[in-house]
């Protein structure tokens with residue numbers, strides 16, 4: 797499975813650790829940056845990641861910034877993206893089971909790295925439930 801990943805300066809430390817950890821688990825990681833702790837603008841990495849997921853170059857994505865909100869707001873401008881913000885494992889499960897989020901967004905400044913790992917694992921191992929949730933997802937695009 798190919799996972800695209802991006803962060804701004806606030807999430808870069810967790811991003812790098814997640815890349816190393818997930819690669820050891822056998823996932824192919826596509827890193828969209830940033831790779832520096834210098835202040836940068838999250839849309840500069842969020843848009844390229846969203847495009848890669850929309851084109852099928854990656855199966856899904858992970859994005860981190862300070863609050864997660866900047867990433868989620870930017871990613872969700874893309875019609876093919878359902879970016880879900882999760883700060884706990886139950887939300888990580890529900891954002892896949894109910895919302896079929898194809899990008900997981902986490903608030904690096906508000907969770908521990910251990911929590912970030914647990915959220916990622918829960919999101920990856922959870923299946924979308926379909927049914928009434930598919931009906932709701934079908935109503936998301938602007939008509």
Ligand code: RB5
Nearest residue numbers: 806861862863864865866
């Ligand atoms: C960076 O200081 C911070 O604004 C950013 O990481 C994020 O929280 C924005 O939504």
